[in-house]
Amino acid sequence: MTTQVAPAAAPGPLGDPGAAAGRRSLTNLRRARDLAGVVPFTSYVLLGLVLPMGAILIGAFRKPVSGSFTLHNLHIASHGIYLHGFATSMELSLIASVVPGILGFLIAYAIFTARRGSVLRRVAITASGVFANFGGVPLAFLFIATLGNTGLATQWLTDIGFNPYNSGFDLYGLGGVALVYMYFQIPIMVLVILPAFEGLRPAWREAAQNMGARSWQYWRYVGVPVLAPSVLGATLLLFGSAFSAYATAEALTSGTIPLTSIQIGSFLNGNVLAGQQDVGFALGLGMVVIIAVVMLVYVCLQRRAARWLR
Amino acid sequence: MTANVTKAAGPPQAPGGARHEAGVRVVISQLTRTFGSLRALDGLSLEMAPGEFVALLGPSGCGKTTALRILAGFETADSGSVTVNGADVSPVPAARRDMGMVFQSYSLFPNMSALDNVGFGLRMRRLPTAERRQRAAELLDMVGLTGHARHYPHQLSGGQQQRVALARALAIEPKVLLLDEPLSALDAKVRLQLREQIRSVQQRLGTTTLFVTHDQEEALSMADRVGVMKDGKLEQIAVPDQLYARPATAFVAEFVGTMNRIPGELSGTGQVRALDTLVPVHGERPADGTGTVDVLVRPEGLKIDAVPGGNGIVTDRAFLGSVSRISVRLSGDVTVKVDHPSAAAGQFAPGESVQISLPGVAPVLVTQRR
Amino acid sequence: MAAVTDAGPASPPARVASAPAARRRRSLPVWRWIILLGAGIYFLIPLYAALRFSGFGTFGQVFSQTGFSDALILSVKLALVTTVLTLVLMVPTTIYVHLRLPRIRPLLESITILPIVIPPVVLILGVLDVSPPSLKGTPYLLALVYVILAMPFAYRSLDAGLRSLDLKTLVDASNSLGAGWPVTLWRVILPNLRTAVLSATVLTVALVLGEFTMASLDQYQTFPVWIVNFDQTSGPVSVAASLFALFVTWIFLLAITMMGGRTARRIGGGQVDLVSVAHQETGDSR
Numbered sequence: 008m009t010t011q012v013a014p015a016a017a018p019g020p021l022g023d024p025g026a027a028a029g030r031r032s033l034t035n036l037r038r039a040r041d042l043a044g045v046v047p048f049t050s051y052v053l054l055g056l057v058l059p060m061g062a063i064l065i066g067a068f069r070k071p072v073s074g075s076f077t078l079h080n081l082h083i084a085s086h087g088i089y090l091h092g093f094a095t096s097m098e099l100s101l102i103a104s105v106v107p108g109i110l111g112f113l114i115a116y117a118i119f120t121a122r123r124g125s126v127l128r129r130v131a132i133t134a135s136g137v138f139a140n141f142g143g144v145p146l147a148f149l150f151i152a153t154l155g156n157t158g159l160a161t162q163w164l165t166d167i168g169f170n171p172y173n174s175g176f177d178l179y180g181l182g183g184v185a186l187v188y189m190y191f192q193i194p195i196m197v198l199v200i201l202p203a204f205e206g207l208r209p210a211w212r213e214a215a216q217n218m219g220a221r222s223w224q225y226w227r228y229v230g231v232p233v234l235a236p237s238v239l240g241a242t243l244l245l246f247g248s249a250f251s252a253y254a255t256a257e258a259l260t261s262g263t264i265p266l267t268s269i270q271i272g273s274f275l276n277g278n279v280l281a282g283q284q285d286v287g288f289a290l291g292l293g294m295v296v297i298i299a300v301v302m303l304v305y306v307c308l309q310r311r312a313a314r315w316l317r
Numbered sequence: 318m319t320a321n322v323t324k325a326a327g328p329p330q331a332p333g334g335a336r337h338e339a340g341v342r343v344v345i346s347q348l349t350r351t352f353g354s355l356r357a358l359d360g361l362s363l364e365m366a367p368g369e370f371v372a373l374l375g376p377s378g379c380g381k382t383t384a385l386r387i388l389a390g391f392e393t394a395d396s397g398s399v400t401v402n403g404a405d406v407s408p409v410p411a412a413r414r415d416m417g418m419v420f421q422s423y424s425l426f427p428n429m430s431a432l433d434n435v436g437f438g439l440r441m442r443r444l445p446t447a448e449r450r451q452r453a454a455e456l457l458d459m460v461g462l463t464g465h466a467r468h469y470p471h472q473l474s475g476g477q478q479q480r481v482a483l484a485r486a487l488a489i490e491p492k493v494l495l496l497d498e499p500l501s502a503l504d505a506k507v508r509l510q511l512r513e514q515i516r517s518v519q520q521r522l523g524t525t526t527l528f529v530t531h532d533q534e535e536a537l538s539m540a541d542r543v544g545v546m547k548d549g550k551l552e553q554i555a556v557p558d559q560l561y562a563r564p565a566t567a568f569v570a571e572f573v574g575t576m577n578r579i580p581g582e583l584s585g586t587g588q589v590r591a592l593d594t595l596v597p598v599h600g601e602r603p604a605d606g607t608g609t610v611d612v613l614v615r616p617e618g619l620k621i622d623a624v625p626g627g628n629g630i631v632t633d634r635a636f637l638g639s640v641s642r643i644s645v646r647l648s649g650d651v652t653v654k655v656d657h658p659s660a661a662a663g664q665f666a667p668g669e670s671v672q673i674s675l676p677g678v679a680p681v682l683v684t685q686r687r
Numbered sequence: 688m689a690a691v692t693d694a695g696p697a698s699p700p701a702r703v704a705s706a707p708a709a710r711r712r713r714s715l716p717v718w719r720w721i722i723l724l725g726a727g728i729y730f731l732i733p734l735y736a737a738l739r740f741s742g743f744g745t746f747g748q749v750f751s752q753t754g755f756s757d758a759l760i761l762s763v764k765l766a767l768v769t770t771v772l773t774l775v776l777m778v779p780t781t782i783y784v785h786l787r788l789p790r791i792r793p794l795l796e797s798i799t800i801l802p803i804v805i806p807p808v809v810l811i812l813g814v815l816d817v818s819p820p821s822l823k824g825t826p827y828l829l830a831l832v833y834v835i836l837a838m839p840f841a842y843r844s845l846d847a848g849l850r851s852l853d854l855k856t857l858v859d860a861s862n863s864l865g866a867g868w869p870v871t872l873w874r875v876i877l878p879n880l881r882t883a884v885l886s887a888t889v890l891t892v893a894l895v896l897g898e899f900t901m902a903s904l905d906q907y908q909t910f911p912v913w914i915v916n917f918d919q920t921s922g923p924v925s926v927a928a929s930l931f932a933l934f935v936t937w938i939f940l941l942a943i944t945m946m947g948g949r950t951a952r953r954i955g956g957g958q959v960d961l962v963s964v965a966h967q968e969t970g971d972s973r
Contacts, residue, residue, distance in 0.1 A: 062817045114722055117718070148925050150733055275815065
């Protein structure tokens, strides 16, 4: 295919419009050819991500069997046990993000103030990296061995005279699941927030001192405000992580507590009521929307933090 | 090494009168500080007159920053004392010393606007908000940044940030102003502008100031007196022209301005023979007793004549404005640079034979042969 | 849901610790030790409990249980396929974008954040809905989906590795010396990306070996699925198998990190970072 360049008139002071148009179409051609390089990637993403998501979107509004548009699925997904599921999931995610957030912050601060290169510091950082990697299923079983009905720690505590199960604790209930989540949430918080601490320039602290500020004043006016976006952002991340978690909860509870992710899973296992086959899609849609909102706020906070901690 | 100390001359007359009472007198005496095996300060002593602008000049590692930080209270000396108006400040924590410090870079609080940054010290001193804002605005005006009061540090250029940092340090009406290489991170043009601004503000306020830098041009152009430091000690402290014209040691001579090194022979009577001339020796002779030394002389201290069969060949001629710097290679692989008025420098083209000579009157420094 | 952090901001060289700061730090130690010790105990107890619970004898038994080797082999096969697919897809794409379409990079970055926004549980729901029965009949459907899960982490590793190179200059130099594209790719670019590729591989393998959600819902018995199912038969064996899984992943990560560290020092690439690995795990084994 040849690109026709318009016959050149005598070039005016602004150059030759015909040739310019020719150049533009050449550039477009080149750009199209360049974009061809990312075709494999985009096709894979389309097939593997966009297509399934499209299915979810359609399924959420689809009436089972007949295939017509309906809001029924959404209605069911936002009431009754499914509403309960969303609420419980949010409650769990809140606990499993705020608490590890605070604890992780304190641990990160402890690491940060340790002398550089000291054993304590290196061990703590490596340990965080390792424990952040402990996966859902193995972790669940570890905790069953620890705090299950016949777990080791349960026995220890009973020996001291305090059986946690008698005081309402249940590893297989909400509190227990939250406790297990913390095992990997805390190290993640530490690893995410440590760079933020490192971003606190010593010059700020010294400048504050120089201006007459005492330690608490430095933290109040400079330290905390500067760290706040990162801390908030990290907590949001933990929230999203806890909200979408499935494996740990499933391995622990086998579906006994109403969690949105577990409920979606049961749709795939075939435990559905007739006429409600597509409610799972609505639930999925709801989950994605919630997490998308969380991620959006996170990205904004990240940008603010990056600007300040530059 | 004898430290050539000239008495502080006192501040120059501040135009328009000093805005505050005259500055404080600072006396640093025999400061030592060791970090592990490194001797950062080795008996540093320095006196600053009220309102004086003193620059500490030296290569990195010479201890100048350590001295500044000890004065500010961020470090403590192993021994020695620091007094302000006669009172010992060592027991006073940094937050109470009432000294304003300008750091090298990125010291503005990122979460506050320029105005709030400047007003921070005032907030610590519990000034009521309205007064604080007004004073901060005045200071921003003094450094020419009124329009940027609401901007955040990341929205300001490097030069603007340092001006805000200066305003912030001055807002608290400090007894002493400390500047830790504040211009090093800026580009050349901005540096020049800021130099003038810092100097004029300081003169207006009459604050005793200590300025640390490794850039000799900066030190010489800004300060009332310049102290050259090496290995934790003061080699010489003097007014800029003295430092340039009468360097006390070879180190100072070569650190400040350009110096030529010419081989010479000591001649018993406090003289040295170089370039076939007998010249008096200024200052100490090197410890090495042998007669061979290097003679240090400035480019403008040499005489150059276009002469066939002379003692040197021109290798390069650099136009520097009213003066040109001519590089000449002498026998024995010695290269010297000679300054000559540009109008008459045309005859010294590369390859030309010239005669380099020493006008015999002015005393020169000698040092060990390298 | 994974945490994707950016590399921390470059900070000016740390000043020599000033005396007052040192005093401040020295006055904290008790406080600091209490926190870190407390954390240490919390994290180590479950490991110890698991060891006691399953008993040392059980470890030997684990390998001989029904389904163990099949499940493990399946997981390993899936890990292999996923890794190869991911690398084949992501390496050329990232290199290409860095070279030819640098302006698309932000867009690419946003796309690779997408799998993080979509929980695996939801993704598998959609995938199973649109997949033809032929695909659903093979466990390798999982491998295809795992590529999507691994994408963000692979991209981040490769992107970081590429950013530390001056890619354009290297390629121009190679071309000017007469090398064609395949040679340039193989001898110039890839060797310099060794650490990044290693990092991406580690992340992908760890992801697949630990992935439970999709595998169980797609009803294939990979290793994690086997562990959960076997709990019905024998709790201690499941616990022992869990420890085994953790230990293996762990050793694997550490070994690769150390190898990566050494290579990085020679070649000067990025570091295989346990942090990014951490974010990996939040991906979907939870």
